[in-house]
Amino acid sequence: QKEVEQDPGPLSVPEGAIVSLNCTYSNSAFQYFMWYRQYSRKGPELLMYTYSSGNKEDGRFTAQVDKSSKYISLFIRDSQPSDSATYLCAMSAGGSNYKLTFGKGTLLTVNP
Amino acid sequence: DTAVSQTPKYLVTQMGNDKSIKCEQNLGHDTMYWYKQDSKKFLKIMFSYNNKELIINETVPNRFSPKSPDKAHLNLHINSLELGDSAVYFCASSQGSEGRGYTFGSGTRLTVV
Numbered sequence: 001q002k003e004v005e006q007d008p009g010p011l012s013v014p015e016g017a018i019v020s021l022n023c024t025y026s027n028s029a030f031q032y033f034m035w036y037r038q039y040s041r042k043g044p045e046l047l048m049y050t051y052s053s054g055n056k057e058d059g060r061f062t063a064q065v066d067k068s069s070k071y072i073s074l075f076i077r078d079s080q081p082s083d084s085a086t087y088l089c090a091m092s093a094g095g096s097n098y099k100l101t102f103g104k105g106t107l108l109t110v111n112p
Numbered sequence: 113d114t115a116v117s118q119t120p121k122y123l124v125t126q127m128g129n130d131k132s133i134k135c136e137q138n139l140g141h142d143t144m145y146w147y148k149q150d151s152k153k154f155l156k157i158m159f160s161y162n163n164k165e166l167i168i169n170e171t172v173p174n175r176f177s178p179k180s181p182d183k184a185h186l187n188l189h190i191n192s193l194e195l196g197d198s199a200v201y202f203c204a205s206s207q208g209s210e211g212r213g214y215t216f217g218s219g220t221r222l223t224v225v
Contacts, residue, residue, distance in 0.1 A: 034214070041221075045216070046214065049212050088153075095209060098145075099145075102155040105153040105154070105155075107153075
């Protein structure tokens with residue numbers, strides 16, 4: 001079983017739709033959870049950051065973490081064509097462990 | 113002013129050659145990384161340096177050798193390039209290990225022909 005599983009899609013939605021992206025993980029040491037957005041031929045940029053379980057909202061984006069189920073989600077409300085990108089979940093155990101473990105990424109296309 | 117900058121952006125080279133990629137960060141971070149992204153977009157860590165000390169060395173062929181002359185710079189040298197080395201290589205930096213503030217460069221697209 002891979003440490004982090006993410007449905008690679010692709011996912012295609014109309015403009016204005018609510019998008020739900022998900023990752024599951026197996027390593028219970030993960031405490032820090034991130035969503036990165038990566039546009040074509042660019043580096044990943046941090047979109048949302050959450051520590052432990054709970055919800056975090058930032059504008060049209062909401063990140064949810066359920067550590068008991070080892071499941072994280074990213075919701076995008078009122079999706080826009082500019083949201084078209086690959087979305088990568090990433091996780092870290094922190095402490096002396098500096099690496100981020102990524103999911104494979106979900107390619108999202110928002111159609112005008 | 114770019115936070116994490118890598119050079120070159122594109123690199124096309126023949127099998128068997130040796131090449132280097134350079135990375136510099138101006139964020140004052142204490143840790144720098146090399147990640148490899150394959151053709152399916154999967155990002156995997158290769159190396160990490162914390163204050164010039166190697167702290168992560170994943171299962172990477174020893175043809176790959178990182179070097180960190182100081183906290184702000186991390187270079188990657190690759191010997192005897194192979195077709196399978198073709199990928200996008202990302203440099204990143206962070207302060208601490210919690211993931212917040214982890215910043216990636218724009219990548220070096222390496223193509224081995």
